[in-house]
Amino acid sequence: MADSRIESLNLLYESLSKIPNQVQTIVSASGIGYYGDQGNEWLSEDQLAARNNDFLSLVCDQWEQAARKLSQLNKRVIIIRTGIVLTEKGGTLPPLLQSLKFGIAPIFGSGKQYYSWIHIQDLCRMYLYAIEKKNLKNVYNGVAPCPEQYRELINAIARVKNKIKINIPVPLSLLKIFLGEFSETLGTSIRCSSKKIEDAGFQFRYRELKEALTDLI
Numbered sequence: 001m002a003d004s005r006i007e008s009l010n011l012l013y014e015s016l017s018k019i020p021n022q023v024q025t026i027v028s029a030s031g032i033g034y035y036g037d038q039g040n041e042w043l044s045e046d047q048l049a050a051r052n053n054d055f056l057s058l059v060c061d062q063w064e065q066a067a068r069k070l071s072q073l074n075k076r077v078i079i080i081r082t083g084i085v086l087t088e089k090g091g092t093l094p095p096l097l098q099s100l101k102f103g104i105a106p107i108f109g110s111g112k113q114y115y116s117w118i119h120i121q122d123l124c125r126m127y128l129y130a131i132e133k134k135n136l137k138n139v140y141n142g143v144a145p146c147p148e149q150y151r152e153l154i155n156a157i158a159r160v161k162n163k164i165k166i167n168i169p170v171p172l173s174l175l176k177i178f179l180g181e182f183s184e185t186l187g188t189s190i191r192c193s194s195k196k197i198e199d200a201g202f203q204f205r206y207r208e209l210k211e212a213l214t215d216l217i
Contacts, residue, residue, distance in 0.1 A: 005059070009066035016073050025076045027130045028067035032083050032116055032143065034060035037188045040114065044193050045081070045139045056185060064139070076137055078130040080123075083143035083192060087120035088216050096157055097217060105158060105165040109172045111151030113189035116143040119206035119215070129202050136200055143192040145207050150186075153209065160213045 009028065016023060035043050036050025036057040050057035064079050071077045084092050099106055118126075123142055130136050148156070151167075158165045172187040194204070206212040 005063045006066045026070050027078045030064050030079050030081045031060050032081050032190045039189050042193050079139045080142040083116035083118045100163045105154045105167045106170045107167050108170050109187040112149050114147045114191035116147040116192040118144045119212040122204050140197045141192045145194045147191050148209050156209050
């Protein structure tokens, strides 16, 4: 996971440093996993990376360091810490929709962990905004303004789909057997703020979870 992200940026750095080019702006992805599990705390871009050997936090921190190195080449670098992307084409949403077909709503861990989500269209628009607005630089959270606890996420999906469901608790210890380190992401609570990107003028089309889900499903 780390190599695919970091080495590609290192290759880009080497190429841009050796080959004459007119590249002015580089927008790099990162992830809100950078923050690690922070419970109910609102997280801004100034928050330091988790320092508790959190796997995803370490990966994201190294990823961002590789991206920041590109600023040494006089490039404008923007890093977007992406939340849980809601799209019907992959990621988190399709498996949850599939489980609801059978009337089952898996509740990972306590279900109280915050999921900072973003509609795929808003994320794409944010990347374009970062390129076009020359005053933007450094780090922005790529999340919608209203994060939700996981239990509310699955309940909202069921309401939009008008599905009757049974909540099935799934212990994180059980998930770890099947998913390994990836299971950490399902039980991690990361409640991110979108204030910085909004203060920079970006306007979300999908601020509320219900709006996003209604559009997607």
